[in-house]
Amino acid sequence: MRANSPCGEIFDERDKVKRMEELKKCMREAKKILDLTVGVMDTSGMVVACTDPAWEGIEDSSARAVLLSDELFSSTAGKTYMKIVIGDSTQYIAFISGVDAVARTYLELVTQWIKAAMRERNTDVERETFIKNVLLENELPGDIPLKAREYKIPFATRRIVFIVRVSKNDGVECLEILQNLFPDTKTQMVVAMDEETIVLVMDLGENLNNYLTEVSKTILDNLNAESMIRAHVGIGMPAQTLRDIAKSYREATLALRVGSIFESDQFIMRYDKLGLGRLIYQLPPTLCNMFLNEVFPKGAYESLDSDTLVTIQSFFENNLNGSETSRKLFVHRNTLVYRLDKVQKITGLDLRSFDDAVLFKLAAMVRTYLEKQEKSGQGGNINW
Amino acid sequence: MASLSLQHVYKKYEGGVVAVSDFNLEISDKEFIILVGPSGCGKSTTLRMIAGLEDISEGEIYIDDRLINDVLPKDRDIAMVFQNYALYPHMTVFDNMAFGLKLRKVARDEIKRRVQEAAKILEIEHLLDRKPKALSGGQRQRVALGRAIVRDPKVFLMDEPLSNLDAKLRVQMRVEITKLHQRLQTTIIYVTHDQTEAMTMGTRIVVMKDGFIQQVDSPTELYDNPVNTFVAGFIGMPPMNFINAMIQVEGDDVYVAFENTSIKLAERYCVPEVIERDGTEVIFGIRPEALTDDGTYVSMHPESAFSADVDVVEMLGAETYLYVTVNGSLPLTARVDPTTSESRVGEVVDIAVDANRVHLFDKDTEQSIIS
Numbered sequence: 196m197r198a199n200s201p202c203g204e205i206f207d208e209r210d211k212v213k214r215m216e217e218l219k220k221c222m223r224e225a226k227k228i229l230d231l232t233v234g235v236m237d238t239s240g241m242v243v244a245c246t247d248p249a250w251e252g253i254e255d256s257s258a259r260a261v262l263l264s265d266e267l268f269s270s271t272a273g274k275t276y277m278k279i280v281i282g283d284s285t286q287y288i289a290f291i292s293g294v295d296a297v298a299r300t301y302l303e304l305v306t307q308w309i310k311a312a313m314r315e316r317n318t319d320v321e322r323e324t325f326i327k328n329v330l331l332e333n334e335l336p337g338d339i340p341l342k343a344r345e346y347k348i349p350f351a352t353r354r355i356v357f358i359v360r361v362s363k364n365d366g367v368e369c370l371e372i373l374q375n376l377f378p379d380t381k382t383q384m385v386v387a388m389d390e391e392t393i394v395l396v397m398d399l400g401e402n403l404n405n406y407l408t409e410v411s412k413t414i415l416d417n418l419n420a421e422s423m424i425r426a427h428v429g430i431g432m433p434a435q436t437l438r439d440i441a442k443s444y445r446e447a448t449l450a451l452r453v454g455s456i457f458e459s460d461q462f463i464m465r466y467d468k469l470g471l472g473r474l475i476y477q478l479p480p481t482l483c484n485m486f487l488n489e490v491f492p493k494g495a496y497e498s499l500d501s502d503t504l505v506t507i508q509s510f511f512e513n514n515l516n517g518s519e520t521s522r523k524l525f526v527h528r529n530t531l532v533y534r535l536d537k538v539q540k541i542t543g544l545d546l547r548s549f550d551d552a553v554l555f556k557l558a559a560m561v562r563t564y565l566e567k568q569e570k571s572g573q574g575g576n577i578n579w
Numbered sequence: 580m581a582s583l584s585l586q587h588v589y590k591k592y593e594g595g596v597v598a599v600s601d602f603n604l605e606i607s608d609k610e611f612i613i614l615v616g617p618s619g620c621g622k623s624t625t626l627r628m629i630a631g632l633e634d635i636s637e638g639e640i641y642i643d644d645r646l647i648n649d650v651l652p653k654d655r656d657i658a659m660v661f662q663n664y665a666l667y668p669h670m671t672v673f674d675n676m677a678f679g680l681k682l683r684k685v686a687r688d689e690i691k692r693r694v695q696e697a698a699k700i701l702e703i704e705h706l707l708d709r710k711p712k713a714l715s716g717g718q719r720q721r722v723a724l725g726r727a728i729v730r731d732p733k734v735f736l737m738d739e740p741l742s743n744l745d746a747k748l749r750v751q752m753r754v755e756i757t758k759l760h761q762r763l764q765t766t767i768i769y770v771t772h773d774q775t776e777a778m779t780m781g782t783r784i785v786v787m788k789d790g791f792i793q794q795v796d797s798p799t800e801l802y803d804n805p806v807n808t809f810v811a812g813f814i815g816m817p818p819m820n821f822i823n824a825m826i827q828v829e830g831d832d833v834y835v836a837f838e839n840t841s842i843k844l845a846e847r848y849c850v851p852e853v854i855e856r857d858g859t860e861v862i863f864g865i866r867p868e869a870l871t872d873d874g875t876y877v878s879m880h881p882e883s884a885f886s887a888d889v890d891v892v893e894m895l896g897a898e899t900y901l902y903v904t905v906n907g908s909l910p911l912t913a914r915v916d917p918t919t920s921e922s923r924v925g926e927v928v929d930i931a932v933d934a935n936r937v938h939l940f941d942k943d944t945e946q947s948i949i950s
Contacts, residue, residue, distance in 0.1 A: 368682055371682065372682075375667045375669070375670065375678065376665060376667060378667070378668060378669045379668075409663065412662075412663040413663045413664075413665045415663075416661035416662065416663040416664050416665075417661075417664060417665060419630070419632055419659055419661065420658075420659045420660060420661050420664055420726070420727070421678065421679050421682070421726070422653070422679065422682060423630065423631065423632065423651075423652035423653045423655075423657070423659070424652075425632055425652070459592055459593050460592040460596055460598065501595070504595035505595045505597055507595065508595035508596055523789050525791070563593065
């Protein structure tokens with residue numbers, strides 16, 4: 196499906212608000228130049244922006260007559276009205292206090308100004324839709340450089356894709372924050388893919404490693420601090436041209452998915468740091484089940500209690516170093532030895548030996564993967 | 580303003596990772612609490628659980644007697660300041676501070692009032708029309724704090740807010756935040772890995788390691804009476820000297836023996852917990868400032884003196900660090916008075932221990948022997 200319209204009603208509403216803001220901005224500027232009251236109403240007659248803010252929200256009963264009139268200009272009750280036609284339809288009505296020729300000229304100028312602002316806004320929306328279509332691979336590869344030129348987007352620039360995943364309720368705020376945090380639309384494009392997925396496509400410098408982590412932390416810290424939004428960031432690999440950002444987007448999506456399975460304590464997931472997780476994620480479940488049945492005798496893993504699992508985790512984290520593990524767990528070394536012996540008795544794997552430890556680690560990861568797969572199959576929410 | 584209570588709080592991740600274990604803490608209204616510890620000790624996770632940005636695996640968190648385990652982060656009336664907190668580059672300082680309130684649909688007049696009030700507290704009223712690129716590092720950090728202050732929250736949570744600043748600015752902002760706490764009279768929970776920040780800013784400090792609280796105390800108590808070797812070594816710069824030693828009781832006197840040396844301890848160490856360890860090995864802890872090369876002191880306390888080779892002398896102006904070796908194998912650091920110290924590199928000097936300011940730890944548990 197092509198991403199032709201903003202995603203969801205909530206984003207339609209947001210687009211409407213943006214247009215209102217644009218109109219208000221025009222009125223604020225007009226106030227600096229004109230000493231007459233100028234305003235814009237929607238087709239229902241509600242004043243949406245005016246040089247005198249007291250008029251905003253008030254309904255003008257003349258709107259209906261202006262709309263029905265065949266003329267572009269109308270004058271009544273000391274005001275001059277002009278229809279603002281964008282495309283084929285009248286979208287707004289501009290008005291000015293005064294009915295003389297000067298007022299009419301001013302109104303015509305203000306209307307042209309508003310139309311230009313709206314056109315620019317429309318171009319922004321079209322540009323955003325184009326980027327979305329490129330990310331979703333909905334654009335023909337041959338069309339991308341041509342359209343990129345049309346929207347003044349450099350084609351052969353090195354970029355990277357960040358995906359910011361939030362809950363549905365936080366999508367709009369997240370988009371607002373990110374658009375303000377990355378306002379340079381020439382080098383940073385922020386688009387909402389749906390109500391919980393915001394994408395940042397960013398031009399990339401040379402300093403890749405630290406830069407990506409810094410940007411991700413900045414995103415998370417700002418979302419956390421500004422709106423207490425819980426978020427996860429997925430990062431793809433660098434794309435050499437605009438066409439390749441679709442691949443970077445796929446990688447960032449996969450990073451979020453694989454990260455949510457194997458690194459549930461992390462908020463930043465990088466495709467290039469997925470390691471074994473990425474390998475396991477691509478294995479078919481039947482193969483995983485076979486491997487698991489070969490490594491663990493039936494019911495063996497399930498019979499390990501939580502203390503033992505914590506011990507194993509800590510033993511791995513401390514590079515199979517017994518003294519360090521017992522110190523970190525505040526247990527006597529003999530207790531650790533007892534627990535590792537118990538694991539060996541139950542699973543047949545001696546974790547003090549490197550080969551057995553690797554096998555156990557792999558099997559535990561495969562098990563986690565299968566569990567998550569099963570959960571997501573049952574409608575669980577872990578599958579990003 | 581609010582009090583907080585964390586009761587038996589745990590954070591466990593899938594696969595057996597336990598980030599925080601049995602965290603118990605009562606935080607009074609208007610307290611400035613510091614969570615300090617090395618990277619990965621669970622301090623940020625604890626802060627995020629208080630904020631609601633992490634789920635709590637077990638336990639309960641209360642703000643003003645209200646259980647907040649299931650309260651949405653936005654509804655907890657908390658403001659956070661982070662390390663990687665960037666300002667919106669195209670907005671003025673005023674708009675930067677107002678942005679969060681606009682998102683919350685706060686009335687325009689109220690936004691203006693709050694921003695101006697916060698700007699006054701932070702003394703940045705004259706900067707309100709400037710853009711971030713026209714601000715210095717310290718001014719930017721103040722704006723970041725301002726964004727939290729305008730929310731008028733019950734509790735401030737700060738996660739290493741000064742870590743990205745250079746050393747000089749960090750010292751300056753440390754003072755600013757302490758003053759801010761005095762002015763706002765609010766509850767602040769502050770996370771840092773920097774023990775100097777912890778010691779200088781907090782009314783109480785929570786030292787954490789591997790997800791466990793090690794000790795909760797005032798800065799002075801932590802420094803003078805650490806409960807274990809970790810706290811003793813983590814707090815204080817240069818860190819405490821640790822020596823494997825043996826307790827020897829002779830009559831009414833207690834000695835600590837190491838490297839052919841025997842130090843007579845002060846009377847306050849002649850207690851049953853120490854005496855009953857006669858002949859057993861302990862960890863003997865000496866803060867660098869409890870060692871001196873002052874000739875007068877050494878001659879007056881021959882029972883606590885020993886000879887050492889001077890390896891390095893670091894002259895810092897107000898104090899001098901001597902890096903010495905006892906018996907060619909035991910390295911020690913001494914913080915001495917530069918006006919009296921005459922020690923030179925390569926010399927053998929007499930060093931005395933202030934036998935009233937030493938620490939004894941169990942060799943196995945590493946816990947302090949004297950409670």
